[in-house]
Amino acid sequence: MNTMHQTLTVALDERSYPIHIGCGLLGRAELWRPHLNPKMGAVVITNTTVAPLYLDKVLATLAELGCPAFSVVLPDGEEYKSWETLNTVFDALLENRCERGTTLIALGGGVIGDLVGFAAACYQRGAPFIQVPTTLLSQVDSSVGGKTAINHPLGKNMIGAFYQPKLVLADLDTLDTLPxxxxxxxxxxxxxxxxxxxxxxxxxxxxxxxxxxxxxxxxxxxxxxxxxxxxxxxxxxxxxxxxxxxxxxxxxxxxxxxxxxxxxxxxxxxxxxxxxxxxxxxxxxxxxxxxxxxxxxxxxxxxxxxxxxxxxxxxxxxxxxxxxxxxxxxxxxxxxxxxxxxxxxxxxxxxxxxxxxxxxxxxxxxxxxxxxxxxxxxxxxxxx
Amino acid sequence: MNTMHQTLTVALDERSYPIHIGCGLLGRAELWRPHLNPKMGAVVITNTTVAPLYLDKVLATLAELGCPAFSVVLPDGEEYKSWETLNTVFDALLENRCERGTTLIALGGGVIGDLVGFAAACYQRGAPFIQVPTTLLSQVDSSVGGKTAINHPLGKNMIGAFYQPKLVLADLDTLDTLPxxxxxxxxxxxxxxxxxxxxxxxxxxxxxxxxxxxxxxxxxxxxxxxxxxxxxxxxxxxxxxxxxxxxxxxxxxxxxxxxxxxxxxxxxxxxxxxxxxxxxxxxxxxxxxxxxxxxxxxxxxxxxxxxxxxxxxxxxxxxxxxxxxxxxxxxxxxxxxxxxxxxxxxxxxxxxxxxxxxxxxxxxxxxxxxxxxxxxxxxxxxxx
CATH class of the missing domain: 1.20.1090.10 (Dehydroquinate synthase-like - alpha domain)
Structure with missing residues (x-):
């Protein structure tokens, strides 16, 4: 059962990308390799709930691929899908001198995926990003299709972009820890x-x-x-x-x-x-x-x-x-x-x-x- | 001389758009008409320097076209090409219940064009926008090509999008008042x-x-x-x-x-x-x-x-x-x-x-x- 693995493609011409669904995918370096450029590095953006569970595993895979990486850990919750949190991401990217080729990796649920996707859409007018959804909702819906956004006090998802990821990696094992x-x-x-x-x-x-x-x-x-x-x-x-x-x-x-x-x-x-x-x-x-x-x-x-x-x-x-x-x-x-x-x-x-x-x-x-x-x-x- | 008018096209398939260059274009309703939807309305976003000079003329043209419109006047200067100013634009759009079909009109120089273009790129994941450049720099460069952005304290134009306007209207008469x-x-x-x-x-x-x-x-x-x-x-x-x-x-x-x-x-x-x-x-x-x-x-x-x-x-x-x-x-x-x-x-x-x-x-x-x-x-x- 642990080797169960299926793949779908979102067909959007030159912006097409695969969705991998299965168990143990966080550690399957060969699935990540085609979508990362080790010369450009990566940043894993996650939250305080997911970080203790899966961040090390993702960083280990990136290390295995020789891809330099650092992480940004945000507070957890829909109320942080905000302008202010987005800005802390930009601050971290610029302070770490991330280039427009740096891959942003969204490790978490829908809030992380939407916010990191929007950060990638805007950072230096567009950086590559990978969705690693760790909730059922994000695996079946929000990680696929390129809708990214943050909320505004006057409306949900009001500020955002259509911006497709390079890869969606839905590891079913992450659902084990889902409340x-x-x-x-x-x-x-x-x-x-x-x-x-x-x-x-x-x-x-x-x-x-x-x-x-x-x-x-x-x-x-x-x-x-x-x-x-x-x-x-x-x-x-x-x-x-x-x-x-x-x-x-x-x-x-x-x-x-x-x-x-x-x-x-x-x-x-x-x-x-x-x-x-x-x-x-x-x-x-x-x-x-x-x-x-x-x-x-x-x-x-x-x-x-x-x-x-x-x-x-x-x-x-x-x-x-x-x-x-x-x-x-x-x-x-x-x-x-x-x-x-x-x-x-x-x-x-x-x-x-x-x-x-x-x-x-x-x-x-x-x-x-x-x-x-x-x-x-x-x-x-x-x-x- | 005042009827001088030339047109170019930026050829980008379904995102192609015209650039009109000439005198007296702000008041030429027929140039605006194909690119506005009166049912959806428009917002003219400009600055404190340009507003007293040309805002009324643009609003009069929109009124002639039966297009409901309001205006947002921002402070003038590169230091306002910022996160904070962008947020005031979003606040105004949402407080005025602008829909994703509302046209954003950038009336001003490069700062206004870049910031309004980025606001349009992000507002409800993409609203139409029109560039009305009033400086030589924005007429010859920044209004054309869809590079939009705001600055970050750690770098210029670091946060932005590639997002094309529906129309560029370069009225040479606006250069009369340029310092x-x-x-x-x-x-x-x-x-x-x-x-x-x-x-x-x-x-x-x-x-x-x-x-x-x-x-x-x-x-x-x-x-x-x-x-x-x-x-x-x-x-x-x-x-x-x-x-x-x-x-x-x-x-x-x-x-x-x-x-x-x-x-x-x-x-x-x-x-x-x-x-x-x-x-x-x-x-x-x-x-x-x-x-x-x-x-x-x-x-x-x-x-x-x-x-x-x-x-x-x-x-x-x-x-x-x-x-x-x-x-x-x-x-x-x-x-x-x-x-x-x-x-x-x-x-x-x-x-x-x-x-x-x-x-x-x-x-x-x-x-x-x-x-x-x-x-x-x-x-x-x-x-x-």
């Missing part, structure tokens, strides 16, 4: 692929949920591979989200409102996406596109992997809360000419981008998707 | 094109220097057109500076050392490039590539347009100064695997990128290119 809550958050994006374009995968996830949450490596390998295959296919066809790629944002506009409204770091991204996906499903139901049975299947699967299905209150009443959601959603990047474009469902496995929902319908869906009591206002979501 | 010192600084980049690839243009500039500095519009139109034609041709062949485009950096590595060493805003970019170009010429002479007569022609032309030809001292002795230059030059983006790659001259009109010069040769060239007395340490360069 249960983050494991669940990652499943949110796995389930997303089933919901938007693969009903058979959704059914398979319903069958294998327990085994996946017990971190059966063979099952995880299948789930990560299938998710990355979907992502790679969509990104290759629509790198800059002119069309189809927007489907990958199912639940994200509602979810970003939750994340921003609750303050970064309170709800995990995957948790917010789960509750947001339920709201998108309820809105789809209002439009007559989705039946009650599908809604129940979606909620049941989220619940089985330990994800919240009810959104938090952001104000004293459900209506005021819904109005706050709508206000926050209007800041979303998918807004065009003032019109909210949402990803909705016409069935399990069939997502569409739609501007059909008016404000009244959105307010109603948010209220229908809220927790019954306001007590969740300041309480973290259910954990498994 | 003489900035006019001279712009000539530095005009002369550069002659030096690196067009000996006939260099000779023409020698003949027309007086008329250009008196701002004869027909001569300026020729100089700006010829400069933009060179830039557009080079950029179309090598957008991301993998090769030929590096030649456009003649004098810039030495020049950046002057700008950084003296503190941003003390020497103008064009002034530093002039003194830096003389150092590059002296180094070329040491290598036996350039004769004394060519050096004298270069210096004479710089002097005739009011540019400094001697570099400032950055330390108490010429040797210590040269060592400081070298240290600053090592931070340059053109450094690769620790080797300084410099643009040198094998004749007037013939530049090459070279790693042939060792540290000793560079130290010697810097010292040969310094002002005779240390008094210039804190004195601005000669003005016309």
């Amino acid at each position: 249960p809550r983050e494991m669940a958050a990652g499943m949110s994006e796995v389930i997303k692929y089933g919901l938007i374009r693969d009903p058979a995968f959704f059914s398979w996830l319903e069958q294998q949920a327990a085994g996946l949450m017990h971190r059966d490596k063979a099952l995880l390998a299948q789930a990560v591979y299938q998710s990355c295959a979907h992502k790679a296919e969509v990104v290759a066809r629509d790198e800059r989200e002119a069309g189809e790629r927007a489907l990958l944002n199912l639940g994200h506009t509602f979810g970003h409102a939750i994340e921003t409204g609750m303050g970064y770091g309170s709800w995990l991204h995957g948790e917010a996406v789960a509750a947001g996906t339920v709201m998108a499903a309820l809105l789809s139901e209002q439009l007559g596109w989705l039946d009650q049975a599908a809604i129940e299947r979606i909620k049941a699967l989220f619940r089985r992997v330990g994800l919240p299905v009810d959104g938090p209150w952001l104000a004293a009443t459900p209506l005021a809360t819904a109005q706050r959601y709508l206000e926050l959603m209007r800041h979303d990047k998918k807004v065009s000419a003032g019109i909210l474009r949402l990803v909705l469902l016409q069935g399990i496995g069939q997502a569409v981008v739609s501007a059909d929902a008016n404000d009244a319908a959105i307010l109603q869906a948010v209220q229908a998707g809220l927790a019954v009591a306001p007590s969740v206002l300041s309480v973290p979501p259910t954990q498994i | 003489p010192r900035e006019m001279a600084a712009g000539m530095s980049e005009v002369i550069k094109y002659g030096l690196i690839r067009d000996p006939a243009f260099f000779s023409w500039l020698e003949q027309q220097a007086a008329g250009l500095m008196h701002r004869d519009k027909a001569l300026l139109a020729q100089a700006v057109y010829q400069s933009c034609a060179h830039k557009a041709e080079v950029v179309a062949r090598d957008e991301r500076e993998a090769g030929e485009r590096a030649l456009l950096n003649l004098g810039h590595t030495f020049g950046h050392a002057i700008e950084t060493g003296m503190g941003y805003g003390s020497w103008l970019h064009g002034e530093a490039v002039a003194a830096g170009t003389v150092m590059a010429a002296l180094l070329s002479e040491q290598l036996g590539w350039l004769d004394q007569a060519a050096i004298e022609r270069i210096k004479a032309l710089f002097r005739r347009v009011g540019l400094p030809v001697d570099g400032p001292w950055l330390a108490a002795t010429p040797l210590a100064t040269a060592q400081r230059y070298l240290e600053l030059m090592r931070h340059d983006k053109k450094v690769s695997a620790g080797i300084l790659r410099l643009v040198l001259l094998q004749g007037i009109g013939q530049a090459v990128v070279s790693a042939d010069a060792n540290d000793a040769a560079i130290l010697q060239a810097v010292q040969a290119g310094l002002a005779v007395a240390p008094s210039v340490l804190s004195v601005p360069p000669t003005q016309i």
Whole structure:
């Protein structure tokens, strides 16, 4: 099992790159070699949680390859996906005289990957970078496709770039140390692929949920591979989200409102996406596109992997809360000419981008998707 | 004369864009129309010097086109090409709920163009932008080609992106209000094109220097057109500076050392490039590539347009100064695997990128290119 290793390619002409998925990949020097230039060196950028677990292993591999390297260890958490943290990265790169050929290696979850990718996009107008995702969420979603960004107090991922890595190395062994809550958050994006374009995968996830949450490596390998295959296919066809790629944002506009409204770091991204996906499903139901049975299947699967299905209150009443959601959603990047474009469902496995929902319908869906009591206002979501 | 209008194209496939050069262009709504989406609106970003002169004219044109717009007025100066100023732009965009389809219009010189271009590159992962350069330097160089950036205390243009505008509108009438010192600084980049690839243009500039500095519009139109034609041709062949485009950096590595060493805003970019170009010429002479007569022609032309030809001292002795230059030059983006790659001259009109010069040769060239007395340490360069 430990030699399990699959490879996918994100096909983007001269910017194509491989995704390696398997066990023990951090130490597989031959996978790193083609994507590093030992003359130029590398910097491993990680956080205080991941550094004690995997930094030495990565540095040992770089040493084996004769690639000089140093590391930058950032604080851990969505609240550090900020302007200030990005600047500390630039300071470190310049103080260490990194050149534009120095490879930036993002070792961590989605926050590290997004921030380091954006740092690489901007450093001397573009340095090479490698994604080494160590969470399920980053392995199945954020490390692939070149979306990089930092947050702004007025909106998530508002400052960023489309900038592709040279290599994605998803070592499934790093999931061994992932807290249960983050494991669940990652499943949110796995389930997303089933919901938007693969009903058979959704059914398979319903069958294998327990085994996946017990971190059966063979099952995880299948789930990560299938998710990355979907992502790679969509990104290759629509790198800059002119069309189809927007489907990958199912639940994200509602979810970003939750994340921003609750303050970064309170709800995990995957948790917010789960509750947001339920709201998108309820809105789809209002439009007559989705039946009650599908809604129940979606909620049941989220619940089985330990994800919240009810959104938090952001104000004293459900209506005021819904109005706050709508206000926050209007800041979303998918807004065009003032019109909210949402990803909705016409069935399990069939997502569409739609501007059909008016404000009244959105307010109603948010209220229908809220927790019954306001007590969740300041309480973290259910954990498994 | 006032209807004089020429157009060039920067040929980059689907990212191609026109450069309009002429008089009265700010008010020519038909030139703007194809590149704006009135539904999405626009924001004009300028500085405190340019705003009172040209902001109303641009806003009037946008109003004529039915394009809602607001403006952001930044402080003027290279020292504001910073992280902090960039953040104030993002704050304004988000507070005004700008979408990713909002067009950012850079109205000003090189600092505004570089900073606004980088803001556009990053805002919601890429918003459209238009360059309206109002200085000679930005009309002939920085507004064309998509190099955008901000400075870092440890190096100029260290944080940035390659990001092309949708349109460059070089209105020669805006040069009427340009201070003489900035006019001279712009000539530095005009002369550069002659030096690196067009000996006939260099000779023409020698003949027309007086008329250009008196701002004869027909001569300026020729100089700006010829400069933009060179830039557009080079950029179309090598957008991301993998090769030929590096030649456009003649004098810039030495020049950046002057700008950084003296503190941003003390020497103008064009002034530093002039003194830096003389150092590059002296180094070329040491290598036996350039004769004394060519050096004298270069210096004479710089002097005739009011540019400094001697570099400032950055330390108490010429040797210590040269060592400081070298240290600053090592931070340059053109450094690769620790080797300084410099643009040198094998004749007037013939530049090459070279790693042939060792540290000793560079130290010697810097010292040969310094002002005779240390008094210039804190004195601005000669003005016309």
